[in-house]
Each structure stands twice: as structure tokens, then as C-alpha cells.
Amino acid sequence: MLENEGIMNKNQWLNRINGDYFLSQPKNSVYVMALYAAHKPNTEKELVTLIDSHYKTTCQCGIKSKGTLKMFAQKLYEAQSYNDLAKQLFALKNKGEICTFEECFEYVYDLYVRSTIKKAGPSQSLSLETLKQKLPTLIVEESNSTDDLAFAVDIVVKDKNNNILAGVQVKSNLYESKTAKNAHKMNIEKNQKFQKPVFYLIYEKLNNGKIILKNSDSVVDDIYSLILPKNFDKKE
Ligand SMILES: [Zn+2]
Numbered sequence: 001m002l003e004n005e006g007i008m009n010k011n012q013w014l015n016r017i018n019g020d021y022f023l024s025q026p027k028n029s030v031y032v033m034a035l036y037a038a039h040k041p042n043t044e045k046e047l048v049t050l051i052d053s054h055y056k057t058t059c060q061c062g063i064k065s066k067g068t069l070k071m072f073a074q075k076l077y078e079a080q081s082y083n084d085l086a087k088q089l090f091a092l093k094n095k096g097e098i099c100t101f102e103e104c105f106e107y108v109y110d111l112y113v114r115s116t117i118k119k120a121g122p123s124q125s126l127s128l129e130t131l132k133q134k135l136p137t138l139i140v141e142e143s144n145s146t147d148d149l150a151f152a153v154d155i156v157v158k159d160k161n162n163n164i165l166a167g168v169q170v171k172s173n174l175y176e177s178k179t180a181k182n183a184h185k186m187n188i189e190k191n192q193k194f195q196k197p198v199f200y201l202i203y204e205k206l207n208n209g210k211i212i213l214k215n216s217d218s219v220v221d222d223i224y225s226l227i228l229p230k231n232f233d234k235k236e
Contacts, residue, residue, distance in 0.1 A: 010099050013090050014076060014107045021079045024111060029072055030054060030065035032112050036120050038063060040142055040154075044113045051112065069112065073105035080104075122211050123203045127170045128155060130213055131201075134220045138165070151194035152187040155201075157223055166223050167191070167198040172205070173214060197226065 018024055038061040041047040055065040080098045081087055091098050132140045139158040153167030191198035199222050202214045
């Protein structure tokens with residue numbers, strides 16, 4: 001088995017080290033999707049700052065990071081030496097070198113930051129932009145982290161007087177699957193505490209990577225129905 005390790009490329013090698021020593025498990029790092037959900041960073045840079053600050057200070061969201069991104073990279077860098085034989089074999093096939101700190105940093109950056117923003121960002125911003133466009137007379141804004149954690153609400157819709165009308169939760173079409181049922185139940189319990197209707201906006205990621213919203217019209221209708229008198233034709 002070890003003979004094959006030498007032909008691993010650097011990325012596979014770091015994957016292996018990361019996996020063998022459980023470096024990216026939340027107990028050793030940070031539960032980055034929870035951090036994303038709590039604070040909704042818009043950029044990679046914002047997410048890096050969040051990871052670092054959740055190590056250095058205590059945030060009311062309750063998430064604690066076990067280190068800064070640089071510390072995660074350092075741990076990975078050092079873990080390359082834990083198994084001397086594996087290290088020698090890998091180094092042998094790679095001109096005597098293991099991965100540098102910079103390469104380790106690039107790896108953890110990809111794992112925690114780049115992939116998270118790529119995964120979570122587009123559906124959130126598409127939902128926000130679509131609802132803003134379709135509800136031009138209302139205020140549509142991202143929920144703050146408290147609303148998100150306490151009520152499972154991603155987007156808040158208000159009237160012009162700043163009265164909250166409804167909450168919107170953005171979910172993947174995979175959300176209705178059996179494995180997600182528990183999460184669903186928990187969300188509904190949270191939604192009920194919001195004291196305003198919460199609608200579910202469903203997105204689907206197509207095979208070509210494009211993200212589409214599946215029910216934005218019906219969510220918009222539901223929201224309008226909260227404010228329009230009965231029999232009012234919203235198209236005028
Ligand atoms: Zn926080």
C-alpha cells in the first residue's frame with residue numbers, strides 16, 4: 001500500500017494527511033458551513049476573517065474555531081512528518097520534498113474558504129436578487145445571524161414602514177429527501193417562533209453547475225397575498 005503513496009500528486013498527498021489525522025473535522029478545525037449559515041459572508045476574504053475571529057474571540061453565534069486558517073495550514077504542514085515512512089516515500093518520488101507551508105495554506109484555503117463560498121454563495125445571492133426584483137415595493141434583505149440561527153430564516157421581507165411581513169428560507173431541492181427530514185422538523189419548529197409566515201424558496205443545481213430557483217413565483221404570490229386585499233389583481 002505504501003509503495004503507491006509515492007505516486008500521489010501533492011493534492012492527493014495532502015488529502016491523505018488531512019484525512020488520516022482528521023484535521024478538517026469540526027473538533028479539530030471549525031464547522032465552516034455553520035459559520036457560513038450564521039454570518040453569511042459574501043466574499044472569500046470575509047470568510048477568512050470570520051474563521052480567524054471565531055478563534056480569537058467569543059461570538060454570540062456560539063461557534064468556536066479551533067484555530068486561524070494559518071494555524072490549520074501549519075498543522076497540516078507538520079502532520080506530513082508524523083508518519084516517517086510515508087513521508088520518505090512521498091518525498092522520494094517528489095525530488096526529496098514534502099509540501100511547503102504555502103502549498104498547505106493553499107490546500108486549507110481551498111477546503112474551507114473557496115469551496116464554501118462556491119457552494120453556498122450563488123443560491124443565496126440569486127434568491128435575494130430575484131426576490132428584490134419581483135417585490136419592488138417591499139424591502140427584501142438578508143436576515144441577520146440571530147434571525148437565521150433562531151428562526152431558520154435566510155431572507156426577511158418587510159413593508160416600506162419596516163414591518164416584517166414574512167421570512168424566506170432558501171433550500172436545495174434535495175432538502176425534502178428522507179435524510180434531511182430531521183433538519184426540516186427542526187427548522188419548522190424554529191420558523192414557528194418567528195411569528196410571521198416563513199416560505200421555502202427551493203433551488204436546484206443543474207448538471208452544468210447553473211443554479212435555478214424552482215418556485216420563486218409562488219413564493220412571491222404567497223408574500224403578496226399577505227398584504228393585498230382579497231380580489232385585488234396585483235397586475236392591475
Ligand atoms: Zn459568530
